[in-house]
Amino acid sequence: MFLLLPFDSLIVNLLGISLTVLFTLLLVFIIVPAIFGVSFGIRKLYMKSLLKIFAWATLRMERGAKEKNHQLYKPYTNGIIAKDPTSLEEEIKEIRRSGSSKALDNTPEFELSDIFYFCRKGMETIMDDEVTKRFSAEELESWNLLSRTNYNFQYISLRLTVLWGLGVLIRYCFLLPLRFKEFMSKHVHLMCYRICVRALTAIITYHDRENRPRNGGICVANHTSPIDVIILASDGYYAMVGQVHGGLMGVIQRAMVKACPHVWFERSEVKDRHLVAKRLTEHVQDKSKLPILIFPEGTCINNTSVMMFKKGSFEIGATVYPVAIKYDPQFGDAFWNSSKYGMVTYLLRMMTSWAIVCSVWYLPPMTREADEDAVQFANRVKSAIARQGGLVDLLWDGGLKREKVKDTFKEEQQKLYSKMIVGNHKDRSRS
Amino acid sequence: MGSRSSHAAVIPDGDSIRRETGFSQASLLRLHHRFRALDRNKKGYLSRMDLQQIGALAVNPLGDRIIESFFPDGQRVDFPGFVRVLAHFRPVEDEDTETQDPKKPEPLNSRRNKLHYAFQLYDLDRDGKISRHEMLQVLRLMVGVQVTEEQLENIADRTVQEADEDGDGAVSFVEFTKSLEKMDVEQKMSIRILK
Numbered sequence: 001m002f003l004l005l006p007f008d009s010l011i012v013n014l015l016g017i018s019l020t021v022l023f024t025l026l027l028v029f030i031i032v033p034a035i036f037g038v039s040f041g042i043r044k045l046y047m048k049s050l051l052k053i054f055a056w057a058t059l060r061m062e063r064g065a066k067e068k069n070h071q072l073y074k075p076y077t078n079g080i081i082a083k084d085p086t087s088l089e090e091e092i093k094e095i096r097r098s099g100s101s102k103a104l105d106n107t108p109e110f111e112l113s114d115i116f117y118f119c120r121k122g123m124e125t126i127m128d129d130e131v132t133k134r135f136s137a138e139e140l141e142s143w144n145l146l147s148r149t150n151y152n153f154q155y156i157s158l159r160l161t162v163l164w165g166l167g168v169l170i171r172y173c174f175l176l177p178l179r180f181k182e183f184m185s186k187h188v189h190l191m192c193y194r195i196c197v198r199a200l201t202a203i204i205t206y207h208d209r210e211n212r213p214r215n216g217g218i219c220v221a222n223h224t225s226p227i228d229v230i231i232l233a234s235d236g237y238y239a240m241v242g243q244v245h246g247g248l249m250g251v252i253q254r255a256m257v258k259a260c261p262h263v264w265f266e267r268s269e270v271k272d273r274h275l276v277a278k279r280l281t282e283h284v285q286d287k288s289k290l291p292i293l294i295f296p297e298g299t300c301i302n303n304t305s306v307m308m309f310k311k312g313s314f315e316i317g318a319t320v321y322p323v324a325i326k327y328d329p330q331f332g333d334a335f336w337n338s339s340k341y342g343m344v345t346y347l348l349r350m351m352t353s354w355a356i357v358c359s360v361w362y363l364p365p366m367t368r369e370a371d372e373d374a375v376q377f378a379n380r381v382k383s384a385i386a387r388q389g390g391l392v393d394l395l396w397d398g399g400l401k402r403e404k405v406k407d408t409f410k411e412e413q414q415k416l417y418s419k420m421i422v423g424n425h426k427d428r429s430r431s
Numbered sequence: 432m433g434s435r436s437s438h439a440a441v442i443p444d445g446d447s448i449r450r451e452t453g454f455s456q457a458s459l460l461r462l463h464h465r466f467r468a469l470d471r472n473k474k475g476y477l478s479r480m481d482l483q484q485i486g487a488l489a490v491n492p493l494g495d496r497i498i499e500s501f502f503p504d505g506q507r508v509d510f511p512g513f514v515r516v517l518a519h520f521r522p523v524e525d526e527d528t529e530t531q532d533p534k535k536p537e538p539l540n541s542r543r544n545k546l547h548y549a550f551q552l553y554d555l556d557r558d559g560k561i562s563r564h565e566m567l568q569v570l571r572l573m574v575g576v577q578v579t580e581e582q583l584e585n586i587a588d589r590t591v592q593e594a595d596e597d598g599d600g601a602v603s604f605v606e607f608t609k610s611l612e613k614m615d616v617e618q619k620m621s622i623r624i625l626k
């Protein structure tokens with residue numbers, strides 16, 4: 001027992017010293033530069049080394065799987081089936097041509113084989129459709145040591161386990177408490193946002209900063225997670241528009257309102273589009289007020305596509321400054337599936353990811369032209385954002401996640417098909 | 432720790448499903464992943480609602496008929512049932528035609544079975560015949576409100592007359608097959624899964 005005591009205190013001392021050193025280092029390297037907006041290249045180094053480790057880990061896993069002769073599941077971002085992009089008309093004509101024994105001048109109106117087209121198309125969508133893909137978290141082709149993104153989790157060798165264990169330790173014991181402490185304190189807006197950005201180890205690349213939104217305008221961006229707000233706000237002053245949330249978000253919102261004029265709505269008010277439009281217009285017309293930050297999609301998409309923008313924000317008639325935000329999924333999946341996770345779970349996941357790496361592009365301002373209506377303008381902005389961010393431009397409403405699709409699309413298909421079978425009818429004599 | 436604690440290789444009855452449908456292990460994995468993506472509430476089976484949520488399927492004029500084909504009896508389809516239907520659309524490979532063991536049942540993706548799948552889409556009451564009335568209803572699904580009742584009846588009458596050989600006013604499966612004998616069914620009713 002006598003021997004234990006000196007050892008104990010030695011260890012305790014060592015621990016104490018190392019912890020103090022660690023915290024001081026972190027303090028110096030993170031908080032101070034954040035205040036002054038200066039950055040050391042440390043985060044870039046961190047990112048590079050992480051990438052190398054991931055690549056190695058994936059290779060190791062593949063080798064291990066081959067040795068045991070197991071099948072590895074490789075996610076496929078381009079879809080799992082081979083599709084030919086032909087139109088309804090072309091395909092049905094081809095089907096008829098290949099099966100018809102009739103002479104070509106006697107063009108048939110309807111064939112039993114027409115059903116094959118709809119049949120196959122339907123089956124293709126069951127196997128693989130664009131939208132359901134968008135709403136599950138983006139699949140990664142290499143493993144990033146977060147077991148949540150990896151489907152093949154069981155195929156790991158001992159070395160990998162150790163590395164993964166170390167990763168967990170680092171993430172949960174060091175990074176998390178530090179970030180949590182920093183995340184809760186807020187003084188001045190910009191400084192706070194910057195600290196958050198550093199705290200999440202977010203590495204953001206801003207492009208074209210000369211196009212940053214100015215007062216009296218509306219800033220429009222695609223929406224993947226609440227972190228979008230932090231990312232944009234750390235690079236400029238914005239007035240926020242949004243729903244009043246309960247819980248943690250609500251507390252933060254109330255704190256923010258005291259510092260800057262924002263526009264918050266109750267959930268019921270949101271349904272009243274005229275009220276929303278009126279308040280937004282008032283804000284925009286006051287030139288001294290900050291540009292409004294709006295995410296017109298209405299829900300979180302998983303950052304591979306830009307769903308249909310709701311037209312409300314585009315009716316107001318102010319200058320729109322589009323912004324494209326794209327996250328690099330290798331370092332941490334920023335997607336928030338609000339029907340699956342609550343806010344706190346999501347934040348926890350964010351903070352225990354390796355890093356958040358994203359790019360922000362400020363696009364040149366756009367205004368609505370005289371001959372286009374709000375919907376067309378919205379689509380134009382959406383295409384610009386999608387093109388810049390390399391995201392897939394989709395027609396589907398973001399509300400698809402919770403509701404079913406409207407019937408107008410089905411009618412279009414029916415119209416096309418009817419033209420095929422009835423259009424010819426006029427040429428034939430009635431039998 | 433993660434939200435997806437699934438283990439890819441452990442598909443229940445994986446081997447027997449593979450033998451029955453002829454899908455490769457890799458394809459089966461993909462389809463299993465797809466099955467789980469569609470099964471939003473993690474029930475372990477799919478209901479009609481799950482399939483109706485697929486936007487691109489909802490705009491297919493025959494979407495409901497296709498969904499119905501997955502539920503031959505009851506309200507649920509499990510993974511083997513799901514794959515069994517999809518197996519009809521597996522492309523025909525040379526190895527299938529070579530090993531024609533007469534004792535083994537016909538593969539699900541044979542020409543006959545592909546045609547039978549299409550036949551089922553028309554045959555609403557599953558009595559083995561497509562009556563004029565059923566033809567009319569399916570046509571109505573495909574054209575919506577764009578065509579008048581009279582035009583549609585003409586088309587239905589003509590189609591049934593041309594295919595009907597024994598004169599019973601309905602198209603049986605044999606007659607259906609005969610009228611499509613020149614059709615390259617194998618190619619038109621196949622979907623290739625990428626490796």
